[in-house]
Amino acid sequence: MVEIPKKMVVTSELEKNLIFDSLKKLKQPMNITADNIEYSGVIEKIENELIHVTLSSTPIGDIEGTHKVNFVFNNNYHYFTTDIHQQDEGRVVLVYPEELSKNIQRRYDRVNVDGEVFMKFKIMIQSEKAQMENSSLLDERIIAREVKKPRPAVDKMLKGIKNLVSEFSQQFQVKVFKEGERLSFVDKLIKDTGKIFLIYNSYEDAIEDKRFYEDQVLTVGSAYDFMISRGDARKACEDKLLDMLQQLRNKRIFSECYVPLMLEGEAVGYIRLINDIDYHRSLKPGFAKRTARYADLLVEALVKYDYFSLESGSDFDIPLINISAGGLLFRLEKENLKQYLIKETVLQMSILFPDRQIEARGIVFRIDKDGSEYGMSFQEINNEDMAYINKLAKKRKERDEKQA
Numbered sequence: 043m044v045e046i047p048k049k050m051v052v053t054s055e056l057e058k059n060l061i062f063d064s065l066k067k068l069k070q071p072m073n074i075t076a077d078n079i080e081y082s083g084v085i086e087k088i089e090n091e092l093i094h095v096t097l098s099s100t101p102i103g104d105i106e107g108t109h110k111v112n113f114v115f116n117n118n119y120h121y122f123t124t125d126i127h128q129q130d131e132g133r134v135v136l137v138y139p140e141e142l143s144k145n146i147q148r149r150y151d152r153v154n155v156d157g158e159v160f161m162k163f164k165i166m167i168q169s170e171k172a173q174m175e176n177s178s179l180l181d182e183r184i185i186a187r188e189v190k191k192p193r194p195a196v197d198k199m200l201k202g203i204k205n206l207v208s209e210f211s212q213q214f215q216v217k218v219f220k221e222g223e224r225l226s227f228v229d230k231l232i233k234d235t236g237k238i239f240l241i242y243n244s245y246e247d248a249i250e251d252k253r254f255y256e257d258q259v260l261t262v263g264s265a266y267d268f269m270i271s272r273g274d275a276r277k278a279c280e281d282k283l284l285d286m287l288q289q290l291r292n293k294r295i296f297s298e299c300y301v302p303l304m305l306e307g308e309a310v311g312y313i314r315l316i317n318d319i320d321y322h323r324s325l326k327p328g329f330a331k332r333t334a335r336y337a338d339l340l341v342e343a344l345v346k347y348d349y350f351s352l353e354s355g356s357d358f359d360i361p362l363i364n365i366s367a368g369g370l371l372f373r374l375e376k377e378n379l380k381q382y383l384i385k386e387t388v389l390q391m392s393i394l395f396p397d398r399q400i401e402a403r404g405i406v407f408r409i410d411k412d413g414s415e416y417g418m419s420f421q422e423i424n425n426e427d428m429a430y431i432n433k434l435a436k437k438r439k440e441r442d443e444k445q446a
Contacts, residue, residue, distance in 0.1 A: 052120075052142040061115050061142070062088055064386065068405075071098075072113045074126065074134065076105045086133070093136040100131050111136065116407050116419060120144045150366035151435035159365065159395055160358045161372065166345060166388040166403070174335070181205045185339055190422055194343040203313070203336045210329045211299075211315035216340070218303065218311035218349070227282050232302050235260055235268060236309045238330045239300040244290040245319075249283055258334070259327050262287070294318050299325045301333045303341045313337050346390060358394045365393075366435060367428040369404060369419040383416060385409065391418075395434075400427045 052058055065072060066085040072095060074081045083097040105128045112121040122139040129135060174186035181202040188194045188202075204214045219225065225233065232239055237260040241247055247262045260268070262283055269279040290298065297317045302309035313333055317323050363371040370393075374380060385406055393400040400423070408417030 050144050052144060053140070058139070058142060060385075061120070062093065064407075065113060065115065067386070070113060070115070072111060074105065074136075075110045075112070076101070076107075076126075077103070081105070083134070088138075091138040093138060094129075095134050095136060097132050097134065101128070104128050105134050111139075115144075116417075118144050150368045150432060151439055152364045152366040153431070153435040153438045154364050156361065156363050159362045159393060161360050161362060161391050161393040162358050163360065163389040163391045164345065165383075166342065166390050174339075179206065185336065189339045189343045189346075191346075194346055196340075196343050196347055196349075199340060199343050203333075203340065206336060207313075207315060207329075207333055210323070210325065211317060212321050213314075213316035213318075215314040215316070216303075216311065217314065218344075219309075227286060228300060231260070231265060231268075232300050232312050233309045234272075235265075236302055236304060236307070238302065238327075238334065239265065240325060240327065240330055241287070241290065241298050242324050242326075243297055244287050244295055247287060249280060259330060294320075296322055297324045299330050299333070301330055301337050303337050303344075305341050305345070310341070313340070358392070362393070363415065365431060367420075367423075367431045369407075369417065371415060371417050373415055375414060383409070388421070389418065395430075398427075398430060400424075400430070402427065 069084045071082045081097050081101055083095040086094040086096045105126055108123060109126050110123050120142050122142050124139045125137045127135045174182040177183050185199045185202040188199050207214050238258055239260045249263060249266045266279055266283055270276060295316055296319045299315040301313040303311040315325055317325060361373050363373055383406055387406045389404055391402050402420050403422040404418040404420045406416055407419050
């Protein structure tokens with residue numbers, strides 16, 4: 043007889059908010075059933091007790107009225123019924139539900155490996171690559187798919203980024219700050235602010251000039267304000283910025299932009315874009331922000347390639363409690379690592395079995411027992427490794443049934 047899954051109800055506003063925010067952030071599909079047809083979509087935004095959903099296909103007829111909605115979160119099937127209003131052919135609005143029902147059912151068998159399997163991990167940054175995986179631009183698709191690999195080809199990604207920025211920039215350079223090296227004035231400015239530094243036109247820009255008022259973008263004028271705000275002498279600030287502009291003109295540089303490489307909240311280098319006087323085109327904030335997306339992907343690839351040294355579980359000494367092809371549960375007693383692990387932290391993991399080593403990437407979705415046990419859901423894992431775990435779980439299950 044098939045065991046009927048245990049049903050549960052989620053009524054906590056905090057838990058519902060966490061679930062829907064996670065679905066939105068990870069672009070997990072949400073399915074709407076209307077007139078016996080199921081339409082899939084992703085959450086665009088959540089505001090004023092309404093959930094805005096963008097559909098992946100045009101519905102047949104109007105989706106209006108009360109309908110059922112379902113989705114999978116943390117390998118559990120969730121569902122609810124709510125009023126739905128159609129905005130246009132591709133978007134609908136759902137009334138925020140009072141409660142969610144869920145079935146606790148495991149997609150994969152778990153195997154207890156406590157004392158047998160250990161791992162090491164690196165705390166990862168997260169880049170917004172999902173929207174680029176289906177981009178109309180070939181190079182965006184290439185770098186977005188490359189960075190998903192456990193060991194991305196960094197040179198291949200650099201070539202792709204160079205091709206992408208060539209639309210608006212003549213020259214493309216990458217610099218990573220090295221420990222103990224002497225930093226230039228601009229290097230220090232990028233490192234201290236963590237912002238894009240944009241020189242729109244070196245022949246016209248002046249200290250008092252403030253074209254843009256954006257949090258992400260630093261201009262010559264706002265760089266001056268920043269330096270003054272931290273206590274630097276006005277005359278010294280003026281001299282440094284005017285000297286910088288004069289040096290650019292001497293080198294016949296018309297416009298340039300420094301896009302920081304951000305890692306754990308700090309600038310660890312930058313991508314530099316340059317246009318000369320003959321090209322005579324200004325780099326714009328929109329170009330810089332687009333490059334910042336590529337910079338995030340590049341940093342993620344460099345982290346996976348062990349270019350940066352992050353706070354991490356450096357040895358195979360973190361014990362796993364259990365594992366399945368969908369995720370794992372591990373025990374952590376190291377206080378210096380606990381401070382970095384919160385829900386939705388992304389880890390790159392090396393898992394050491396007695397006869398196999400598995401590389402995988404996952405996200406923390408549950409923390410139990412005073413913060414000592416952590417549930418992980420796999421985001422990236424090879425099919426061969428999933429098959430290995432499934433086979434191990436099946437063998438253990440058959441052995442346990444025989445012993446019982």
